């Protein structure tokens with residue numbers, strides 16, 4: 001159909017794997033990003049592909065540019081901004097709940113997160129939310145991403161927090177109140193530059209801890225109270241997660257040596273440009 005989902009990207013296999021069980025169901029699919037950008041006569045390639053792949057589906061496309069003229073049988077297109085919660089709510093009240101949502105819009109991290117927050121509650125209880133082009137999570141200019149360890153606020157850090165939510169029953173945090181995403185995400189699957197979030201009740205409790213809310217921590221160490229873990233600062237969490245323990249030890253002792261040596265070195269250089 002001419003979509004860049006295969007070719008420029010390699011998403012077709014993953015889509016086929018995750019959507020195969022829905023193929024002959026009368027589903028409702030919403031895709032953010034019709035294609036063709038400012039040209040109102042261009043785009044709609046992926047919507048036509050979905051219509052062919054899902055012969056009983058209703059396909060909805062939304063785009064910030066006017067594309068309504070590309071609507072066809074079983075394909076409805078609306079104009080709006082994916083970061084506009086009210087617009088997304090209106091689309092959902094008209095066409096939802098959605099069995100599938102695909103975010104292939106601006107790929108700006110704040111937009112990706114805002115759309116997910118607005119649309120995930122409008123996803124059917126066994127629905128799937130797919131997000132493309134997550135490489136922008138690592139790109140600062142134009143997308144609000146970051147490749148540094150301090151990557152708070154990117155699409156990927158947002159999704160990684162949802163991964164933690166799969167295990168919310170194990171959080172040793174006093175008075176923790178599970179979020180909607182904690183209790184309604186069954187799995188997340190990541191591929192190169194894309195992710196699938198499978199909705200479904202996540203109600204299995206811990207085999208050790210009582211259900212939330214608990215008045216106090218149970219397994220936290222006195223020297224490391226749970227309050228420091230909750231909410232642990234994202235840089236510290238990603239540092240711990242990304243750097244193996246032994247390497248962390250080497251890095252920390254090197255930093256300590258440098259910090260200890262710094263005053264002496266500064267003293268020698270006193271009054272001169274470094």
Ligand SMILES: C[S@@+](CC[C@H](N)C(=O)[O-])C[C@H]1O[C@@H](n2cnc3c(N)ncnc32)[C@H](O)[C@@H]1O
Pocket residue numbers: 002003004005031032033034035036037038043044045046047062063064065080081082083104105106111
């Ligand atoms: C990569 S194209 C979509 C391609 C299409 N899904 C396909 O696979 O063939 C991205 C589209 O997102 C639209 N877009 C950009 N920012 C948007 C926003 N804030 N809200 C909705 N759509 C947006 C652009 O106009 C463009 O048409």
